[in-house]
Amino acid sequence: MEFNRILNADSDVCLKELLVEGIKFDLILTDPPYNLNKDFGNGSDSLPFPDFLELTKKRIELCRDLLTPTGSLVWFGIHNYIGFIQVIMYDAGLHYRRMNIWRYENGFSRTKTVPSAQYEPFLWFSKSAKTWTYNAEDMRVPYKSKERLKSPVFYNDKRGNKKEWTPNPNGALRGDIWEYPTLAGNRYKVERTDHPTQKPVSLFYDLLRAFCPKDSEGKYRGLVLDPFHGSGTLGVCCEMLNREGNSISWLGVELEKRWCDVAQTRLEKI
Numbered sequence: 001m002e003f004n005r006i007l008n009a010d011s012d013v014c015l016k017e018l019l020v021e022g023i024k025f026d027l028i029l030t031d032p033p034y035n036l037n038k039d040f041g042n043g044s045d046s047l048p049f050p051d052f053l054e055l056t057k058k059r060i061e062l063c064r065d066l067l068t069p070t071g072s073l074v075w076f077g078i079h080n081y082i083g084f085i086q087v088i089m090y091d092a093g094l095h096y097r098r099m100n101i102w103r104y105e106n107g108f109s110r111t112k113t114v115p116s117a118q119y120e121p122f123l124w125f126s127k128s129a130k131t132w133t134y135n136a137e138d139m140r141v142p143y144k145s146k147e148r149l150k151s152p153v154f155y156n157d158k159r160g161n162k163k164e165w166t167p168n169p170n171g172a173l174r175g176d177i178w179e180y181p182t183l184a185g186n187r188y189k190v191e192r193t194d195h196p197t198q199k200p201v202s203l204f205y206d207l208l209r210a211f212c213p214k215d216s217e218g219k220y221r222g223l224v225l226d227p228f229h230g231s232g233t234l235g236v237c238c239e240m241l242n243r244e245g246n247s248i249s250w251l252g253v254e255l256e257k258r259w260c261d262v263a264q265t266r267l268e269k270i
């Protein structure tokens with residue numbers, strides 16, 4: 001199998017073939033249809049709800065079987081249904097690591113009947129209960145309060161000894177709320193394609209840095225799959241990282257030729 005490319009295929013068929021070939025992925029990072037009736041050109045987002053759940057179960061089980069022993073599955077969803085998907089992942093024998101939130105940095109409200117949703121949840125489950133990849137040091141975020149850093153901060157360690165806390169020059173360890181902009185508005189015109197649910201590069205780029213294994217020189221490596229590749233954000237981010245000296249191998253599967261072409265154009269522009 002050749003990697004670092006887009007496969008114009010149906011994941012419901014192609015994942016089974018990958019399994020037969022014995023290919024295993026270190027990371028499956030994907031943003032599948034949420035069943036919100038978006039028009040991807042194929043009706044895949046408008047299934048009767050029981051069919052959506054049945055198909056999601058089959059897809060998650062295939063993804064589980066395609067992971068390396070230390071691999072992770074990162075699966076985007078929507079607040080309406082994420083609870084069902086979390087149950088499917090537990091039932092599949094995957095191991096819960098975190099329910100994360102992508103909070104829209106530029107979210108706004110259009111409705112007065114309910115609070116607007118300004119986030120999308122994404123679940124992270126690992127294949128193993130004991131070993132997985134999370135590059136915590138690469139994910140540090142700036143400290144919120146600079147005031148706190150001006151005077152010394154003390155704490156008691158496990159033995160009750162008073163210790164002085166010193167700030168990490170790279171910032172604080174990150175939490176599970178990931179604040180990144182959506183591609184709405186003029187500011188993101190250049191990045192945006194016609195795909196109705198394109199994810200921002202800024203978000204996927206950091207998720208790859210968080211969850212890809214690293215080699216002995218600290219470079220990102222591993223084999224990454226996005227079975228619902230859409231406009232190709234995952235492939236674009238892998239190639240951006242590879243141009244910075246990393247060596248991630250990736251595969252993006254997308255049913256619609258139209259979105260494969262959009263993704264290919266994006267790749268050629270990097």
Ligand SMILES: C[S@@+](CC[C@H](N)C(=O)[O-])C[C@H]1O[C@@H](n2cnc3c(N)ncnc32)[C@H](O)[C@@H]1O
Pocket residue numbers: 009010011012031032033034040042044195197198199200227228229230231232233234253254255256259
């Ligand atoms: C939510 S979008 C992914 C968007 C993508 N993350 C991006 O940044 O552009 C889901 C994609 O899955 C595709 N899709 C739906 N069913 C599929 C299937 N069975 N196999 C492969 N792709 C499929 C849709 O055509 C759609 O482009």
